[in-house]
Each structure stands twice: as structure tokens, then as C-alpha cells.
Amino acid sequence: MNLWLVLAVNSITFGGLLFLLSAGFSLIFGLMRIPNLTHGSLFMVGAYIGATFVLGIRGFQMNIWLAAILATITVAALGALAERLLLRRLPGDQLAQVLVTLGLSFMAADLCLMIWGGDPLSVPTPAELEGFVHLGVLVFPAYRLAIIVIAAVFAVALWLLLERTRLGAMIRAGVDDPDMARVVGIRVSQLFTIVFALGAGLAAFAGIIGGPILTVYPGLDQDMLPLALVVVILGGTGSLLGSFVGSIIIGFIYNFGQALLPELAYFVLFLPMLLVLLLRPQGLFGRHVP
Amino acid sequence: VTTRFIALFVAFAALITVPQWMPGIYYVNVASQILFYAIFALGLNVLVGYAGLVSLGHAGLFGVTAYVVGYMLQLGLGHTMAILIALVISLISMAIFAALSLRSTGIGFIMITLALGEILWGLAYRWISLTGGDNGLSLKTRPEPFGYSLSEVNIFYYATLIIFLLSLAATTVFVRSPFGAALMGTRDQPRRMNALGYHVWAIRFYACMFSGLLTSISAVLFVYYTQFISPQTLALTASAEVLLMVISGGAGTLLGPIVGATLVVAVKTVVSGFIERWNFLLGAIFVAIVILMPDGLVPGSARLWRSIWRKRQSTGKIPSGAGAKP
Numbered sequence: 001m002n003l004w005l006v007l008a009v010n011s012i013t014f015g016g017l018l019f020l021l022s023a024g025f026s027l028i029f030g031l032m033r034i035p036n037l038t039h040g041s042l043f044m045v046g047a048y049i050g051a052t053f054v055l056g057i058r059g060f061q062m063n064i065w066l067a068a069i070l071a072t073i074t075v076a077a078l079g080a081l082a083e084r085l086l087l088r089r090l091p092g093d094q095l096a097q098v099l100v101t102l103g104l105s106f107m108a109a110d111l112c113l114m115i116w117g118g119d120p121l122s123v124p125t126p127a128e129l130e131g132f133v134h135l136g137v138l139v140f141p142a143y144r145l146a147i148i149v150i151a152a153v154f155a156v157a158l159w160l161l162l163e164r165t166r167l168g169a170m171i172r173a174g175v176d177d178p179d180m181a182r183v184v185g186i187r188v189s190q191l192f193t194i195v196f197a198l199g200a201g202l203a204a205f206a207g208i209i210g211g212p213i214l215t216v217y218p219g220l221d222q223d224m225l226p227l228a229l230v231v232v233i234l235g236g237t238g239s240l241l242g243s244f245v246g247s248i249i250i251g252f253i254y255n256f257g258q259a260l261l262p263e264l265a266y267f268v269l270f271l272p273m274l275l276v277l278l279l280r281p282q283g284l285f286g287r288h289v290p
Numbered sequence: 291v292t293t294r295f296i297a298l299f300v301a302f303a304a305l306i307t308v309p310q311w312m313p314g315i316y317y318v319n320v321a322s323q324i325l326f327y328a329i330f331a332l333g334l335n336v337l338v339g340y341a342g343l344v345s346l347g348h349a350g351l352f353g354v355t356a357y358v359v360g361y362m363l364q365l366g367l368g369h370t371m372a373i374l375i376a377l378v379i380s381l382i383s384m385a386i387f388a389a390l391s392l393r394s395t396g397i398g399f400i401m402i403t404l405a406l407g408e409i410l411w412g413l414a415y416r417w418i419s420l421t422g423g424d425n426g427l428s429l430k431t432r433p434e435p436f437g438y439s440l441s442e443v444n445i446f447y448y449a450t451l452i453i454f455l456l457s458l459a460a461t462t463v464f465v466r467s468p469f470g471a472a473l474m475g476t477r478d479q480p481r482r483m484n485a486l487g488y489h490v491w492a493i494r495f496y497a498c499m500f501s502g503l504l505t506s507i508s509a510v511l512f513v514y515y516t517q518f519i520s521p522q523t524l525a526l527t528a529s530a531e532v533l534l535m536v537i538s539g540g541a542g543t544l545l546g547p548i549v550g551a552t553l554v555v556a557v558k559t560v561v562s563g564f565i566e567r568w569n570f571l572l573g574a575i576f577v578a579i580v581i582l583m584p585d586g587l588v589p590g591s592a593r594l595w596r597s598i599w600r601k602r603q604s605t606g607k608i609p610s611g612a613g614a615k616p
Contacts, residue, residue: 035401089581094397095344096580099537102346102530103576110570222526226408229401263419266412273405274390281393 005138007255013144013213015251016151020206021224022231022243023158024199030175030238031188031195034094037101038082039203040225041108046075046204047216048112051121054211064126068208072201079200083193091189105221113218123211147209154202155244162240171195175238227254230273236286245284305451309444319515322447324555325454326511331535331547332461333504338533339542340465341497342477343392343399346529347407348505351387353414353524355380355509360427360519361420369433377506384502388495395480407529415521426520429513440514450511457504462544464500473497527569534572538579540586549588 021043028036053067062070082104090096129143162168173181174188182188207216214220231250235242249272257265276283304311308321330352337343355376362372391402414421421427432440440446464470475483476490484490513519522528531554539550557575562568583590 034397035404037404086577086581093584095400096584098344098397098400099533099580100577103573103580106527106530106569106573106576108573110567110573114567114570226405226412229405229408233401233405263417264413266416267409269412270405270409277390277393277402281398 007259008252009140009144011252011255012248013147013251014255015248016148017206017210017213018227018231018251019151019244019247020154020202022228022235022247023154023240024195024202025228026232026235026237026239026243027171027175027195028199029232031171031178032087032094032097032192034097034101035229035232036196036199037098037225038079038105038108039199039228040221040223041105041112042075042079042200042203043207043210043224044112044216044221045078045108045207046071047123047207047211047214047220048116048121049074049204050208051123051211051216052116054123055121064123064208064212068205071208072205075204076197076201080193080197083196087192087196088189105225109218109221116216116218118218120215120217121211122215123208125212143212147213150209155240158240167194227269230270233273233283234276236283239283239285242283242285308451309447315443318443318447320555320559322443322450322511322515323559324552325447325450326508326515327532327535327555328548328551329454329457329504329508329511330532331539331551332457332544333501333508334532335536335541335543335547336461336464336497336501336504338536339540339546340470340473340477341494343395343494343498344533345391345403345501346400346526346533347387347391347403347405347410348501348532349524349526349528350407350410351380351384351502351505352509352512352528352532353410353519353521354383355506356513356519356523357414357421357427359510359513360429363429364427369431373433373510376510377503380506380509381499381502384499384505385495387502388498392491392494392498404526404529407524407526411521411524411526414524421521424521426518429517429519432514432517446515450515453507453511457507458544458548461504465544469493469496527572530576531572534576534579537586538575540588540590543586543588546586546588550586553587 021039025036025039028034028039049071050064050067053062053070054064055061086100086104087097090100125143129146131142132139133142133145160168162172170181170186171191171194173184173186174191178188207220227250231243231246234249235244235246250269253269253272254265257268261268309318312318312321330348334345334348337345358376358379359372362375363369367375387403387406390406391399394402415423417423432446434440435449438445438449440449465473472483472488472493475488476493480490483493512523535550535554536547537550538553539548540546557571558568561571565571579586
């Protein structure tokens with residue numbers, strides 16, 4: 001298969017994972033006005049928990065999809081708990097909230113190192129998705145295709161949730177004007193918990209299904225958090241479309257950058273972000289400057 | 291005023307005689323570490339405390355200086371040239387850093403500095419032909435200004451002390467000058483300052499440059515102290531560590547960052563003797579301080595002291611009007 005095509009498929013796959021990661025990041029930012037610096041940790045914790053389930057606890061192995069659901073629920077609950085117990089204590093103090101998420105991310109990274117050790121865990125690709133799919137003359141690895149499909153399904157589901165349900169309307173109202181939303185009777189603080197849990201769950205889910213591609217290793221959180229940050233600065237905060245487009249762009253730049261300019265890949269990754277900051281500070285699809 | 295003078299004198303005497311009363315070379319080295327980290331924290335505090343701009347990318351800048359010193363020495367330049375070039379390049383980097391991140395304040399500033407810091411970390415980590423990647427760069431020698439060899443532990447301490455005192459004096463003058471007052475004005479009331487005719491952006495920019503200068507100076511001391519620089523120095527953890535120094539001591543005070551640097555370096559040195567898990571403790575202290583003592587140890591304990599003092603004065607009196615407030 002053509003090298004460029006392989007790179008393109010990898011880019012879209014990675015973009016899909018980034019979308020799952022950054023959609024939650026963007027919503028939390030939009031609603032609570034803070035960058036959630038634990039987002040990379042949630043991704044990594046989800047990946048570790050999922051990997052543990054898949055590789056088996058005392059010989060009891062689990063299907064990756066079941067593991068994904070369980071780990072997603074666990075991490076979503078952890079996220080809700082952190083929001084309720086810690087962030088809730090600092091209402092309106094955004095700087096303190098950011099610092100708390102930063103502190104939590106260090107604790108999470110160290111706990112993971114303590115529990116799972118320093119060796120990377122490789123998660124096996126599920127048996128039913130090994131091998132390749134033939135589409136006409138082109139051949140695609142089945143698992144990567146599956147991730148693209150899953151990300152697309154989630155994108156549609158999130159869009160429906162935000163645009164077509166009562167909860168979504170409440171979240172949108174909270175993003176646009178939290179004070180006014182409170183006045184008309186929306187319990188914004190309850191939305192905080194819901195959105196935080198949703199974002200945590202999405203990040204964890206991305207971590208697990210990304211496991212077979214990325215492997216799970218200490219430092220995964222520090223690799224993913226800046227990417228989520230770049231996607232959201234690029235796409236604009238609180239915008240689902242923004243994080244979708246941003247993810248695909250960053251997915252392409254990341255993969256092509258690593259193939260073509262391995263030493264400067266990280267630098268190239270941040271160039272579009274700098275351009276956006278200079279020319280359009282609110283991001284491609286954002287409505288207000290962070 | 292007299293108590294403050296006596297306290298300053300005692301502190302100064304204690305600092306000067308550190309090599310005499312410390313139990314060993316190891317502790318003198320710890321004292322040197324505390325001093326150059328205190329310079330770093332003073333520099334960050336100019337932004338966090340006096341300008342109200344929280345940077346999470348300062349370790350990146352710190353790393354630029356350290357790497358340039360290391361690289362220039364590898365190219366065969368002398369120490370003086372290496373340090374001068376490092377300071378110039380760092381200030382240019384700081385200017386770019388500031389120009390980009392000052393497009394925004396508050397949370398936006400945090401995000402942009404975080405991203406810029408990560409870029410620099412990524413460059414240090416991946417640009418192997420320049421930085422040696424994970425293996426880092428080592429420095430073979432320390433300089434010998436005026437014939438004093440900085441390889442001597444005590445002499446390195448005194449050199450660090452002199453630079454620390456100069457930096458502290460410069461910071462004191464800086465924040466107490468009319469410019470410092472204007473800077474605090476832009477922190478508290480940027481719109482009014484603008485209306486009064488101050489150039490808010492320029493004031494913040496100069497504050498960034500001053501902060502960057504102190505950061506680079508401490509980085510020069512750091513790189514000669516460890517004689518080694520690796521991407522770990524630029525990691526987000528490092529930026530958070532120095533931010534913890536500022537916040538735990540008390541942002542916006544002169545003493546706070548020094549107390550914070552002492553606390554963090556001491557805890558790190560003591561704790562690393564027992565457990566490897568320093569990051570967990572760092573995170574836990576961070577969360578605890580932000581929630582329990584948000585304005586830091588120095589203002590926090592000053593307030594505690596005042597309230598105890600006031601209570602002692604007012605005991606015996608009938609609490610007038612207590613509970614009668616509308």
C-alpha cells in the first residue's frame with residue numbers, strides 16, 4: 001500500500017482519538033471556563049484500567065469493548081467525584097481550579113507509575129478486527145477503520161446530545177451565558193458535574209480504544225494533554241465542530257510531521273496554534289477569546 | 291521598623307555564615323540550590339504576584355538558558371561568552387514568549403504559556419542533534435571568576451549568595467518603584483489604568499522581560515551547579531514546582547517566594563531520601579495549599595499572627611456589639 005495513504009489513514013485514526021479526547025476538554029472549558037489539566041491523566045488512567053481488564057485480572061480476561069465500558073464508567077465516576085469534592089470548593093476561582101487540576105494530574109501520574117510500573121503495556125488488537133479490509137483496490141487495517149467509525153458515531157451522538165436534547169440545550173445555555181442560565185432556573189453547578197463526568201468518560205474511552213495503537217506507558221498523559229490543548233486553541237473553546245476540525249488537522253500534522261521531520265515534529269505541531277493565536281485568537285470556530 | 295531591621299540583620303548574618311554552621315558540604319550545596327531556586331521563584335513571582343499573570347511555561351525559558359550555556363561550551367567558547375550569549379538568546383526568547391502569550395490574560399495566558407513551554411520541552415526532547423535528546427548535555431568545568439574556582443562548594447555558595455542578594459535588591463527596587471505600582475495597577479484594574487493613559491500591554495511586557503532575566507540568571511547558576519541539563523528540566527512538572535514555590539510562600543510578597551523555595555527544596559531533599567514518589571507529594575501539597583491556604587504561607591501566617599495578637603489584646607473586654615449586627 002502507498003506510504004501516503006497509510007499516513008493519511010493513520011492521521012484520520014489519530015484525529016478520531018484526539019476528537020474523543022478534546023471534545024470533553026472543549027466542553028469543560030466552555031462551561032467551567034478552565035482548561036482541565038487532568039485531561040491527559042484521565043486518558044492515561046482509562047487506558048491503564050482498560051488494559052488491565054483486557055490483559056486479565058487473575059486469569060480472567062475481558063473483551064476490549066466490555067473493558068472499555070467498565071473503565072469509562074469508572075473514570076467518569078472519578079471525574080465527577082473530583083469535581084464534587086475539590087473543584088466545587090473553589091467556586092468562581094478559576095486560577096485555583098486550574099492549579100487543583102494540575103496537582104491532581106501529578107498525583108494521578110505517580111499513582112499509575114506506582115500501580116502499573118514503568119514498563120509499557122501493549123494491548124492486543126481484538127481478534128475480530130485483526131487483518132485488513134478491502135475497499136475496491138485499497139486495503140485498510142480493520143482496527144484503525146473501526147476507530148474512525150467509532151469516532152464518527154460519537155461525533156454524531158454528541159452533536160445530537162448538544163443540539164437536540166434538553167440537557168444539551170442547558171449545556172449550550174451554560175456555555176453562552178452561565179449567569180443568565182442560572183437566572184432562568186438551570187442548575188449550572190449540576191451541569192458542571194455532568195459535563196466533567198462526560199468529558200472524563202470520553203477521555204478514558206479514547207485511552208482504551210487507543211491502547212492497541214499507542215500502547216500504554218507512563219508519560220502518555222503528558223503526551224496527550226498538550227495535543228488536546230492545541231486542538232482546542234485551534235478549533236475554539238466550547239465548540240464541538242471546532243474540536244472536530246482541529247483534531248483532524250492536528251492528526252494529519254502530527255503523523256506527517258513525524259514521518260517527514262522527526263526531529264522537529266513537536267515544533268511543527270504547534271505552528272498552526274501560533275498562527276491561530278496571532279490571526280484569530282478565539283480559534284477557528286470559537287465565539288469568545290479564552 | 292526596628293524589629294524588621296533586626297530580623298533582616300539576623301537573616302543576613304545567617305546566610306553569610308552558612309558554610310560555618312551547616313553540618314557538612316552536602317547541606318551547603320542544598321543551601322546553594324535553595325538560593326538559585328529562590329531567584330527563579332522571585333522572577334516568576336513578578337508575573338504571578340505583581341502582574342497577575344500565571345505562567346506555566348517558565349521552566350521552558352529556564353531550559354533555553356541552560357541548554358544554550360551547555361551548547362556554547364560544547365562549541366568551545368569560554369564561560370563569559372557562553373553566559374552572555376545564553377542571556378541574550380533567553381531574553382529574545384522571552385520577548386517572543388511574551389508577545390505571544392500577552393495576547394490574552396487570565397486562563398488564556400496560562401494555556402498559551404503552557405503550550406509554549408511544551409513546545410520547548412518537545413524541542414529539547416526530540417531535536418537530538420542539538421540537545422542530545424534524553425541523554426542531555428554535560429558541562430565539564432565550572433568558571434573561575436577572578437581566580438576563585440566555583441568548583442569549590444563554599445565559593446559556589448558565596449557566588450550564588452551574591453547573585454541572590456543582587457536579584458533580591460533588584461526585585462525590591464522594581465516592585466516598589468512607580469513602575470511596580472503601575473504594574474500592580476494593571477493587575478487589579480487594567481481598564482482604569484488604560485483610561486488613565488498607561489500602556490497596559492507595554493507594562494506587562496516589561497514585567498515579563500524582568501521576570502525572564504531573573505529566570506535566566508537562576509538557570510545559569512543551575513546549569514553550573516548540576517553541570518548537566520536534560521529535557522526533564524523543561525517539563526511541566528518543573529514549571530509547576532516553581533509555581534508551587536511562589537504560591538506556597540505567598541504570591542505578591544517579596545519574602546514568599548524565598549520561603550516557598552526553601553520549603554520545596556527542603557521537602558524534596560528530605561523526602562527523596564525516603565521515597566521515590568516526589569511527584570505525588572508535590573501534587574498533594576499543591577492541592578492542599580490551593581484549597582486550605584490560597585494566599586500562601588507568608589500572608590497566611592501573618593494573618594494568623596495578627597488575629598492571635600488582636601484576640602490577646604481584646605480578652606477581658608466585653609465583646610461590644612457581637613451578634614447585634616444587622
